Amino acid sequence: MAESSQAWVTLATNDSYSLGALVLAHSLKRVGSTRRLVVMVTSGVTMVMQDQLRAIFDEVHLVDVLDSKDAVNLALLSRPDLGITFTKLHCWRLTNYNKCVFLDADTLVLQPCDELFDREEFSAAPDPGWPDCFNSGVFVFRPNEDTYKSLISLALTKGSFDGGDQGLLNTYFNDWATRDINRHLPFIYNMCSPSHYSYLPAFKQFGEGVKIAHFIGPNKPWSQFFDSETKTVRPSPTAGHLKYLFQFWWDLFCAHVHPHLSPDMALDREKLLLNETTKLPDQCASDVKITNDSKREAGLASAFSQMKLGEPSPAATMELQEHLRRSAWEQGSMDFMGADAFENIWSKIMDTVNKGPSNK
Secondary structure (H helix, E strand, O other): OOHHHEEEEEEEOOHHHHHHHHHHHHHHHHOOOOOEEEEEEOOOOOHHHHHHHHHHOOEEEEOOOOOOOOHHHHHHHOOHHHHHHHHHHHHHHOOOOOEEEEEOOOEEEOOOOHHHHHOOOOEEEEEOOEEEEEEEEEEEEOOOHHHHHHHHHHHHHOOOOOOOHHHHHHHHOOOOOOOOHHHEOOHHHOEEOOHHHHOHHHHHHHHHHOOEEEOOOOOOHHHOEEEOOOOEEEOOHHHHHHHHHHHHHHHHHHHHHHHHOOOHHHHHHHHHHHOOEEEOOOOOOOEEEOOHHHHHHHHHHHHHHOOOOOOOOOHHHHHHHHHHHHHHHHOOOOOOOOOOOHHHHHHHHHHHHHHOOOOO
């Protein structure tokens, strides 16, 4: 099969995930992949960022947002953001390709893995939380309009048992666990980031063979504290076991993505914030409500564009890092060795006490 008829496909719904998509693309180029690179984007991605994506991806497709509308199941997961992951279903509409491999934008390719294109639809790796289900962060598929329509029909009639694309896809490809072992991808093709912490002996035994890492959950590489002066990442204590993977992600970001980030991202972000809704082009069906989360996410790329490597972080980046630190506090992850060390907290308290009450 001609390599031009096969593609790696990912999805970016905002500028933060676009940063992930850019690093992912460079990780694929780094290992010498010969397949085409395709990214689907929604209107939550700023125009300046879309230009950045066009510079590295062979194709950028603007798609409409498919929301599961399944508030009950999403609430059970405490992950209301997963509803938008139904947008991933658009990948089956890329019918100019015969076979594709979908990669979430929070994955990172560590070693050559073009051999995935030798697999058939539907091939995926087991999910660590329930191994009889597959994880939908990496999967092999064949684009087909009929499959797309069937998936949409299933979503409308039965919904998803977890409110996101993974539940829906596991329902649709419900014989994955039993039909054909050849469609079970080894875990090294979708090594979910918490796994080598929960089963450290296995990671020590097989970790060197990992080909694709997947940063599931809230611990994304771009949400970690990054020291622009030393170019080192300092993850929260609960994610310390991921430091080498985070650093690898940031090394790629600094070498290939950051030099091309435009200061115009800040202006483009402001335009996005001024619009409470963004209407997609005529061929796209829905209007998109820009949520507070997506507004905040849009600011990450803007702040990173103002960051100068080898120098202390500018005010915008420091403000962002403070926001991320506070978010970590809210999730129970304190930086005990850094900004949240006792001596720093005590110093802040004493400084506030010594200043006395403000005169207003």
